Amino acid sequence: MPSSYQAPNRKAEEKNKTMSQSTNTNTSSDVATVQKVLDQKGGSVFSIRPQDTLGDAVKVLKERGIGALLVTDANGELKGILSERDIVRKLADTPGQTLPQQVSDVMTTAVQTCTPDEPMVSVLRRMNEGRFRHMPIADGSGLIGMVTIGDLVNYRLTELEHEALQLKQLIVG
Template sequence: MPSSYQAPNRKSEEKQRTMSQTTTTNVSGETVTVQRVLDQKGGSVFAIRPQDTLGEAVKVLRDKRIGALVVTDANGSLVGILSERDIVRKLADTPGQTLPKRVEEIMTTEVQTCTPDEALVSVLKRMNDGKFRHMPVASDVGLAGMLTIGDLVNYRLTELEHEALQLKQLIVG
């Protein structure tokens, strides 16, 4: 053993000990909001009028490749929401007679909305509890976008991929 060697003691171990995870890093103070998702996906909102037919609504849903439309009045105010699920239920009730019916006959009139500054986790909980997949985002100036359950899942998956990449970089160096 070289004469300069000194056996480690408690003090030297404490100095060298590092922690990759702390309460601060594990419990981030940052709350992800609806706006963060809208920034990534855009604020497009597709609307239809209450007096339009379900046939017209189905064409818009198909052409825009979306699952729900907000229903607005002549002033652009939100008066309902129409989803694929609403249409399918009506198809089952009135086979062969559904497409000529008006949107206002089957739209959901008690629409749950969220705001751009609302926490994503809160929105996800409300969507899950209410068993719906689309939520309009309402701001002071009107509709700011449409949030879907798919948007929330995609956002979280991207977040998890980023976290995994950071962990890999920590491990590999």
């Protein structure tokens, strides 16, 4: 046997080990927040006034291709939210007399909001428990956007697809 040969030992094997996961990566505090969705979606806020009619609201919903409008006063303060569901319920209650009614008579006034740094899973849980699909985002300066349950689900699906692709690349090499 040549004198330069050394049999493998435990310390040499440990140096060559690689891991795709570790305690640090599995318990990372990098939590997906509402801000990440807002960064992708943008912070457009579409609103209407309480004294506007449901007819006005329906036009804005159609033009913008959205499912809900924030109801704000002249100062931009949140007074309520008006969703397609609210309008449909009112249509069933007052057929043929719905569109001239004021937004303030139909809107939901107990509006839950979230902050940009709130974890998405927390917002999803609140939306699911409250059975609503739209949540305004507010920070210290006021309203900065709106997130929908669809936005949150799409973000997470994209995230899962990316993770699956990374795993596939890791396996294939």
